[in-house]
Structures are given as C-alpha cells and as structure tokens.
Amino acid sequence: MCGIIGYVGPKPVVPLLIEGLKRMEYRGYDSAGVAVYDGTVLHTRRAAGKIAKLEAVLAANPVHGAIGIGHTRWATHGPPTERNAHPHRSADGTISVVHNGIIENVNTLRAALQELGYVFNSDTDTEVLAHLIQELFDGSLEEAVLSALTKVEGTYGLAVLSSRDAGKIVAARKGSPLLIGVGHGENFLASDPSAVLAHTRQVVYLDDGDVAVIEHDAYRVIDAHAATISRKVDRIHWDLAEIERGGYDHFMLKEIFEQPVSVENTMRGRLILDDGTAKLGGINLSHDELLRIDNVIITACGTSWHSALIGEMMIEELCRIPVEVEYASEFRYKNPIVSDRTLCIVISQSGETADTLAAMREAKRRGARTLGLVNVVGSTIAREDDGGVYLHAGPEIGVASTKAFTSQVVALALLTLKLARKHNLSVVRGRELAQAMHDLPAQIQTVLETATVIEAIAEEFKHATNFLYLGRGYSFPTALEGALKLKEISYIHAEGYPAAEMKHGPIALIDDQMPVVFIAPHDAVFDKVVSNIQECRARHGRTIVITTRDEPALKGLIDYEIRIPETVDMLSPVLAAVPLQLLAYYIAVKRGANVDQPRNLAKSVTVE
Numbered sequence: 001m002c003g004i005i006g007y008v009g010p011k012p013v014v015p016l017l018i019e020g021l022k023r024m025e026y027r028g029y030d031s032a033g034v035a036v037y038d039g040t041v042l043h044t045r046r047a048a049g050k051i052a053k054l055e056a057v058l059a060a061n062p063v064h065g066a067i068g069i070g071h072t073r074w075a076t077h078g079p080p081t082e083r084n085a086h087p088h089r090s091a092d093g094t095i096s097v098v099h100n101g102i103i104e105n106v107n108t109l110r111a112a113l114q115e116l117g118y119v120f121n122s123d124t125d126t127e128v129l130a131h132l133i134q135e136l137f138d139g140s141l142e143e144a145v146l147s148a149l150t151k152v153e154g155t156y157g158l159a160v161l162s163s164r165d166a167g168k169i170v171a172a173r174k175g176s177p178l179l180i181g182v183g184h185g186e187n188f189l190a191s192d193p194s195a196v197l198a199h200t201r202q203v204v205y206l207d208d209g210d211v212a213v214i215e216h217d218a219y220r221v222i223d224a225h226a227a228t229i230s231r232k233v234d235r236i237h238w239d240l241a242e243i244e245r246g247g248y249d250h251f252m253l254k255e256i257f258e259q260p261v262s263v264e265n266t267m268r269g270r271l272i273l274d275d276g277t278a279k280l281g282g283i284n285l286s287h288d289e290l291l292r293i294d295n296v297i298i299t300a301c302g303t304s305w306h307s308a309l310i311g312e313m314m315i316e317e318l319c320r321i322p323v324e325v326e327y328a329s330e331f332r333y334k335n336p337i338v339s340d341r342t343l344c345i346v347i348s349q350s351g352e353t354a355d356t357l358a359a360m361r362e363a364k365r366r367g368a369r370t371l372g373l374v375n376v377v378g379s380t381i382a383r384e385d386d387g388g389v390y391l392h393a394g395p396e397i398g399v400a401s402t403k404a405f406t407s408q409v410v411a412l413a414l415l416t417l418k419l420a421r422k423h424n425l426s427v428v429r430g431r432e433l434a435q436a437m438h439d440l441p442a443q444i445q446t447v448l449e450t451a452t453v454i455e456a457i458a459e460e461f462k463h464a465t466n467f468l469y470l471g472r473g474y475s476f477p478t479a480l481e482g483a484l485k486l487k488e489i490s491y492i493h494a495e496g497y498p499a500a501e502m503k504h505g506p507i508a509l510i511d512d513q514m515p516v517v518f519i520a521p522h523d524a525v526f527d528k529v530v531s532n533i534q535e536c537r538a539r540h541g542r543t544i545v546i547t548t549r550d551e552p553a554l555k556g557l558i559d560y561e562i563r564i565p566e567t568v569d570m571l572s573p574v575l576a577a578v579p580l581q582l583l584a585y586y587i588a589v590k591r592g593a594n595v596d597q598p599r600n601l602a603k604s605v606t607v608e
Ligand code: AGP
Pocket: 301, 302, 303, 304, 347, 348, 349, 350, 351, 352, 353, 356, 399, 400, 401, 402, 488, 602, 603, 604, 605
C-alpha cells in the first residue's frame, strides 16, 4: 500500500526522501515520485516502476532543496504510469500533493473544477486535491487544505507543499495512517515508523480528522476548525536491524526463521505455567466482564482470517462459548447480531487494514467490546480498540505474512487459556496447555532444521500449475494458510480444503500431475485423514504429507514426508505452518518471483 514521506530541515532533502521511500517499499507499490521546493519553485520528479527508476530520473535531472515530499503509489485510480504517479501539481504549479486513500466524490469535484477551467493531466483522484487547494488558496496553506477537505468525501493520508506559503508541509489524516517524526531542527512526515527510524525515535501518530502543520523547528496538530490539539509523543522501541534483511536473501525467509523468537516474545511475561493460565494486561476486561461474554465474533482478512478460524475452534472447544468468524469486508456491510455481551476480536498484523478497521468500528457502534490482536504498535486498530493483545512479533516486512500468523495463533491460545480457566478448564489441563505452549519455540526450531528437505520438495514441484492443500479440524485453516502462502508469492493456483470435502468435487482434479499437501499431525482426526490420503493415492495424486510420527497406516501412501514435532491439537497449526511457509518460499524463489513484494499485492491494504 502507498507510502508517504516528507522532510523539513537543514539537510539536502532528496536523499532523505529516497531513503524513506525505500524503507517503505515492502508496503507494495508500482510507481514513485518526489516534489522539492528549491527556494523559488516546486520541482517534481516521478517514474513508473520501482524506486530505482525514480533515482535514474533524478540523476538525469537533479533537483536540490531542504523541504520536500515523496510517495510510492499502489494504483487504485488509473494504471501505474508516470503521469499517474504522485506528487500531483496544481494548475499554476504552486501546490504539490501526495495522497493515500480514495476520494469517493472525485467525479463531482473534477466536474466542478473543469467548469472553472481546470485541465486534468492524470486519471487519479489525487490531482483533484491539488487543483482544489489552489482554487481555495488565500495565503495560508493549512487554511486552504482545511477548506478543501470540507468538500472531500472518502479516505486520505495526504501531504501538501506550496511555493506560495513555503517552509512548511501540511498533512491530513482520515483513514490512512500518518505520523510526524520529531527531530532536532528538523521534522519528518511518514506513513510508518520504518521511514524515519534512522533519524528519530520520537513520533506523533495522527488520528483521523487531524491536520498537521510541520516546519523545521516546530509542528502543530489542528482540528477541522484550525484549533490546536495536543497529541502525545510516542517512542519507537524497535531497531533498524529488525527491519534490515540481516544476511537473509529475503525478508520473508528471515521472518520464517525468526519464529522461535517471535513466538517466544508473544508469550513473554504472559504464560503462567504453575496456574495453567495466561496474564494479558491490555485486554481491559474485568473478571466479571469476561464472564458476561456469551458470544464471540472474530473478524479479519487474509492470513489473519485463517488464524481467526483457529481461534474459533480453540474458544468453542475450551470455553464453550459460541464463536462466529467473519471476513471483515463482509461483516462491515451485514446486519450482524451483536450485543453488549459480544466480544469482537479483531486480528490484524498491520493494524491498518481498512476493512478490518471498519468492521471493528461497526462492532463498537453496535455495543460489542472490541479486542485487537495487532502486531504494529500504535497502529489505528490498536489505538481505537477497547483493549488489545500486542503480538510482539517484531516488524513483519515481507508482504506474505509468516511470523505474524504463528504469533496470532499463540496469542489466541493465550486468550483462550485465560478465558477457559475462568470457566471450566481444570488447573491440570491448563498446565498441560501452558507447558505445550512453552515448548513451541524449541519445536519450531526443530522444524526449521528440515528446511533442506523442504527445499528439495520445492525443486520437484516448482513447475506445478495447481496445488491442493487438505486438512481436518485445526489443520483445515492451516491448509487454507498454506494455499494462500503459495499462490500469493509463486502465482501458482492453490486451494485449501477440508480433507473430507475433497470427495465432493476437488477429487476430480487429482491426477498424477497434481501435488496434494496433507496436513496430518497425529491428532483426533488423524485416522480420517489417512482415508483421504488413500483416496488421493488411488487417483495417482502426488502426496506431500506433513505428519508427526512413523505411522504404519501411512506406509506406501506418502511420496514426500515432512516431519514435525507433536503438540496439543490446538497448537499444531503453529508447527505445521512453518514447512508450508518454507515450501511456498522455496518454490517462489525457484520460479524467480519477487518474494518480498509479490505483484499486485500490498503489505497493508488500507483501501476498501
Ligand atoms: C497474508 O500473507 C497477506 N499478505 C494478506 O492476506 C494479509 O494477511 C491481509 O491483508 C490482512 O492483513 P493484516 O493482518 O495486516 O490486517
């Protein structure tokens, strides 16, 4: 998803803008550009494609200044071309705008401006903002921006420069994250902390409705009426090293191998082995409030929706409370049954996914208590929920979610354990589950040591055109997750299915060219999965089986075996996900795909 960077200070601005945009490449984009004020006029440099293309344009046609804005665009209105890249300029060339989000009344505004004689040079909604601010400009850039925003419907994170009111960047936030990086004699604006961390740890997260006026030695946040509002200064606690590749070929591989540590960090200080329970300080629900919950809704998107399915099974199995899992994009437009005894769990790695944020707001409007399971500290969902459980998995840069998924499952297990021990889970069973969780980091490490086996299997199937992933019970969501991993980074079509459901259609797909991945830990439904493997083999399907022990029943049924350690059923997805992540990774690398920034994908989908 698009990235915004801005700088006001004494240093040459172009290198800082380029560096900031590179730190945000992982968010996904297809064009980039900068606008720089050189003391006299605004200069714009843009390019379709990666930032390297923009650097070439700048090398051929340099620009110098100490104030500027930059943008990486993930195309929504209009193809990823130079003319559609941001920044966009006003007709008189004195205003420059970069924008994340969608202006929903763009056609009305464009027609009104065309009536006034404005000529449009792009297909974007953002260009409307540039001309509108020019039309309303009367000496003060922030007043022109405030006035323009009263006419805009939709979402935005935007930054504006002007040569007619120079020395400042005006920023505005509604639905697309923005923060101020507070320096000494210099200030930054960015979409996420990674873009400014090399220069400052002090950040001010803007809220929806905030407008910021940023100068080199000061900043202020104002509301729609230009009244100053105070926003606290937060501190970024993680280090640049955590957002570097650290010797790995790709961020995704680094994050897969970080999982023993990231899962450990998710549990740190929260697992109470002796009492067989969990301590979760941030959920902001008293003992009585927890006991009053009589139904749970879990809403999320993508990989986070898969972990939600696992959470559903955990909570229903151990707490005996009904759970509904909802795609956030569906939930927000349904007429769901919600009461003040509903707990709405909102799962999001980025904490900025537009559909998930909207679903949480809808659940709140209907009286539910909301609980965010979020990785990015200070993100919008984390700041708007009623309570939360941070994943503490560390920054996840690869677009394909890996360590966030396993940390989400562990966080859900912690929450389930805490809730179940308030209902009818015995301390004995609680201790067993707590111990099983405690053992996970070492077990994940054991699985990672099979990476070469998995790479060899990837070599065998790198030219496959279709994959089936099958599992039952807790392994069904794992099958869905394995399929998503493969298709989103290798572009091979892959489908996850409940293993038994294969007989009701997908079995027609199976032949001696079809690889079928079975997630078959020795759990409560293992024997049933064995039957499905037999059915697959009878049709000459090529079986890749993830299992936990030597099993006579599987003899002669497995083409390729991946062994994982045994754990309790509800935690098996944490261990089974790791080989599936590696399988997808190695196949994608062998196919020459862009693993960390797959085509068409964004790390955080902040538009509907
Ligand atoms: C997962 O690999 C994908 N990148 C995607 O499905 C992602 O899980 C989804 O967009 C939700 O993102 P979130 O967890 O940040 O809300």
